[in-house]
Amino acid sequence: MKAIADRVGVSIKSVSRVLNGEGGASPETANRILATAEEMGFRRNELARGLRQGSRTNTIGLVLKESSTRFFVELIRGIEDVAERHELLVVTATSRSSDQEKATLLALSSRRVDGLLIVPASFDQAYLRPEQAAGLPLVFIDRPPAGIAVDAVLSDCFGGGYAAAAHLMENGHRRIGVIGGFASAYTVSERLRGYRAAFETHGIRVDRNLIRLDTEGASEAEAAADELLDLADPATAFFTLGNHCTVGAIRSLRARGISNDRALVGVENMELADMLEPPLTVVTHDISDMGRIATERLLARINGDDSTPQVVILPTRIIPRGSGEIPSAR
Structure with missing residues (x-):
């Protein structure tokens, strides 16, 4: 908001009032503030407003790279096991591109979910730094984050x-x-x-x-x-x-x-x-367990855990059934 205020030539308080719909500025000034905010890519952060008011929604967001495979079915089962015990609503969305991932995650964060579980589709999530700074807990699953230091639960x-x-x-x-x-x-x-x-x-x-x-x-x-x-x-x-x-x-x-x-x-x-x-x-590996561990980690962050970000790596195992045991004929 300071950058907007400097460019328009008004106080930060005036910018805040206009962006939050509180009035207190002339129509001409308000239009200049809104136009400048749009030009600079400013997005009013409902998350930060909610945190300042100390509210909880008992809702967490889950954004998946895709949702049609058995992997995600088992992952969601583990997430919902924990969510049900803690009476949390899980809002699930999918993303198949970097742009869609960004739009979906920012939309969920602006709707004041208490935290986000993310199976990333893109290779850079630095755009989530403002959400993290505003206090939004984030946990990545299956693939580590890039451009931001947050918890992750991965397989080996x-x-x-x-x-x-x-x-x-x-x-x-x-x-x-x-x-x-x-x-x-x-x-x-x-x-x-x-x-x-x-x-x-x-x-x-x-x-x-x-x-x-x-x-x-x-x-x-x-x-x-x-x-x-x-x-x-x-x-x-x-x-x-x-x-x-x-x-x-x-x-x-x-x-x-x-x-x-x-x-x-x-x-x-x-x-x-x-x-x-x-x-x-x-x-x-145990995919449902991956979902459970990630959700428990997110809950710990929601409840105030501010320790250094952790990376949990789950062990893998081979299940021999026959196709992998065919000997080489050479």
């Missing part, structure tokens, strides 16, 4: 990537193809880092020709699997870094009739994973 993606690659190596595989989503995503980059570390530990050189990232949707993942199978020295096993990648790899293997000849380890459970032929081996 590095450990999961290491365990998956090592598991396949135990069955004789050295040509392990990797299919993943966006390379810039934390979950993808950390799993790939774990994969590389497993190769280093076992004294095996990583062949970059076996890595296919930035796939969008099952069709692109299927095409990536086809490429890995068509190499002069093809992949004998697959490590897929997301459900759409797993689906694509399965389609490729089935189309060639070699589902029982190539090993496959996926990330996270998917519907009917145990009913596939062969049943799908996965590296996973």
Whole structure:
């Protein structure tokens, strides 16, 4: 408000009155203040007003990168377990782009939710610093925040990537193809880092020709699997870094009739994973527990915990079902 006051040539009090609809300025001055505020991107913060009044809404916001996968179903279950015990209402919204994420989070914060749980879609959340400064508690889930220091609850993606690659190596595989989503995503980059570390530990050189990232949707993942199978020295096993990648790899293997000849380890459970032929081996973690821990952390912040931001990393585990235990024929 000081910047607006300086530009218009009025007092901060005059700016505050106009922006809060309290009057006290001539129509001409009020219009100049409002025009300048809009030009400077000023947004009246209802959160800060509510905090000054000491009010609570018993409502928390949850913003998800997407909401159609089993991961989010289990995550929401864990969040709602805690919310119900504490008689909190959870307002859920989705975002599929950086711009939509920003608009959604700022809209929720301006409506005075008591705190926000965020599964980020963008790679920079510095725009939330004013909300944090105003006292809005924030907890990130699955992916760490960027541009802002707040709590986060993550899975051990590095450990999961290491365990998956090592598991396949135990069955004789050295040509392990990797299919993943966006390379810039934390979950993808950390799993790939774990994969590389497993190769280093076992004294095996990583062949970059076996890595296919930035796939969008099952069709692109299927095409990536086809490429890995068509190499002069093809992949004998697959490590897929997301459900759409797993689906694509399965389609490729089935189309060639070699589902029982190539090993496959996926990330996270998917519907009917145990009913596939062969049943799908996965590296996973307790997703509902992730939601519960994040919500408890948010509640602690809402109730006054002002300690240094924490990063909680949940362990991963392999669930062997058959597809990841197919031995290498070479």
